[in-house]
Amino acid sequence: MVSSAKPRILVTDDESSIRSALREILEFEQYEISEAASGDEAFEKLQAESFDLLLLDIKMKGMDGFELLEKLNEARLQLPVIMLTGHGTIEMAVQATRLGAFDFLQKPPDLNRLLITVRNALDKGTLVKENRKMRRNIPQLSEIIGNSEAIQHIKSTIAKVAPTDARVLITGENGTGKELVARSLHEQSRRSGEPFVEVNCAAIPTELLESELFGHEEGAFTGAVSQRIGKFEQAHGGTLFLDEIGDMSLQAQAKVLRALQENTIARVGGTELIRVNVRILAATNKDLRTEIQEQQFREDLYHRLNVIPIHVPPLSDRREDIPLLARAFLRQMATKDIVFEGKSFSDEALEKLQRHDWTGNVRELHNVVERLGILSGGAVITAEDVELMAGPVSKSATDGNQGMRDLLEDYPDFQSFKDATELIFVKYQLDKYQWNISQTADAIGIQRSHLYNKIKKFNLKR
Structure with missing residues (x-):
């Protein structure tokens, strides 16, 4: 993962012999090395130059390694840091990790362990940079869309x-x-x-x-x-x-x-x-x-x-969010492909999308919007386009009067009709409050024990 250009490493230690030994080892491995004899000097160099890795001694005169690490965090100077110490303890290791250090090595470090840790830290630093670059360059729907x-x-x-x-x-x-x-x-x-x-x-x-x-x-x-x-x-x-x-x-x-x-x-x-x-x-x-x-x-x-x-x-439980999602997907696609520029939905098309049976949820909606944006003939996506390219609407999403007529036809006696509608109501409310029994019972105005009885009666499961 390390780039072809030589990675730049800043070695910070108040002992010149340690700095020289580390420089000799790391330059042999084709790294570009700079040195700092104190925490203050290291901080100045890190502000003025770009480095890929910091090797940092903990015990130094003046600003020690932990203090420098805290100062880097405050200044939002982000790079992998490997801490070095001649007298390591578990408490030191914990503190180094808490402050964001990549690893913690005893001095003098084992050669193989040092080189592996340096390589891993540089790999991690490259991954962080790539993540930042991707977030900057790729248009995304990063926010969660919906008012439900x-x-x-x-x-x-x-x-x-x-x-x-x-x-x-x-x-x-x-x-x-x-x-x-x-x-x-x-x-x-x-x-x-x-x-x-x-x-x-x-x-x-x-x-x-x-x-x-x-x-x-x-x-x-x-x-x-x-x-x-x-x-x-x-x-x-x-x-x-x-x-x-x-x-x-x-x-x-x-x-x-x-x-x-x-x-x-x-x-x-x-x-x-x-x-x-x-x-x-x-x-x-x-x-x-x-x-x-x-x-x-x-x-x-x-x-x-x-x-x-x-x-x-599921999307079927928050149909009121579908128009917002559909418009947002269309806007997002327009930033990446000229085909989608100037496209919009008619109110009737959005209404028909709301009534569709979205078994694939938001992912399916995204695919359908992309299909509509490419294949619809005019600038405005119509209800006919939706019917042709998205398939039939869900029976469960038909208008309330038709749904009620279906219930009346399916359950001709009062008790079965009452049980059916009560089941639908209780399950809807439980899902709405994510099966929090106390919140659901308070919202619908019954005791928790009664709600538990209804869950048992209808054999409801989350």
């Missing part, structure tokens, strides 16, 4: 949770926008300047997932011709998003749990424990409590991940 009560609740939760390091478990059907929630949490966090690394646990074969997450050493298995840095290390200092975590094997779950408990990992085929500082966000379209009952998911890992639950509702 469910979306307002999600936005409020993100605003409260994002500044913390609390783990979040995001649930919802495929295509509802779980990744967008995860990215919003990262962008509004203190780690926003660090990497956002995503792993789709369902897309990676089980036998390769551990290597993907934790990396591997050279020769760890057939085909491991060189050392590989895993996603946990790539996300050091930032956020690791484990998408579709319900599809992770039990063996991988055990290793992830250990990493969360100890904040350390070991690469496949390696014995060295590597400290990692990552925030974990996870998402799934499965009911993990059912998976636990079927012994397909570890209950202890579930409780580690589910500190803050966020449920993203």
Whole structure:
């Protein structure tokens, strides 16, 4: 990942012999080296010049390493930092990690350990720069769009949770926008300047997932011709998003749990424990409590991940957001392709989109809007265009009078009609309040015990 130009490293130590030894080693490895004899000198150089990595002694006269690290954070001078010390303690290592250091090495450092750590730190720094560049250059719908009560609740939760390091478990059907929630949490966090690394646990074969997450050493298995840095290390200092975590094997779950408990990992085929500082966000379209009952998911890992639950509702439960989403998608596409410039929706077209059966949720809506924008004949996308290219509307989304007539036809006696409508009402309210029993009971004006009885009566499940 290191670019072809020589990476620039600033070596900061108040002992000239240490600086000279490090310079000799690193220049032999084709790195460009500068030196600083104090924290103050290092800070001046970092403000005046661009460096890819800082090797920083902790114990120095004047400003020590920890003080310099704090000053760099305040000045938002972001680069990987490897701390060096002759008298290391666990407390020092913890403090260095808390202040954002990439790693912590004893002096004199083992040569192989030093070179591997330098390479990994430079790789991480390159990944951070690429993330920033992508965020600047790619037009995205970065905000969560919608005025529905469910979306307002999600936005409020993100605003409260994002500044913390609390783990979040995001649930919802495929295509509802779980990744967008995860990215919003990262962008509004203190780690926003660090990497956002995503792993789709369902897309990676089980036998390769551990290597993907934790990396591997050279020769760890057939085909491991060189050392590989895993996603946990790539996300050091930032956020690791484990998408579709319900599809992770039990063996991988055990290793992830250990990493969360100890904040350390070991690469496949390696014995060295590597400290990692990552925030974990996870998402799934499965009911993990059912998976636990079927012994397909570890209950202890579930409780580690589910500190803050966020449920993203299906598009059919927030139809009032569809016009906003459709217009926003069209605007986004117009920034990337001239085909979409000047296109708009008629009111009737938006109404027909609201009545469509969106089994693929927001992702399907995005695809349909793209199809309409390309294939519709005029500047205004009409209801006829929607009917032709999006398919029939959902029976459940037809107008209220027709829906009521269907109920009257299906349930001719009073008790069955009453039960059917009560079931629809209770399920709607439970989903609306994300199955918070107290909130739901208060909102609909019944006691919690009565609501529990109705859940049991209708055999309702989240």
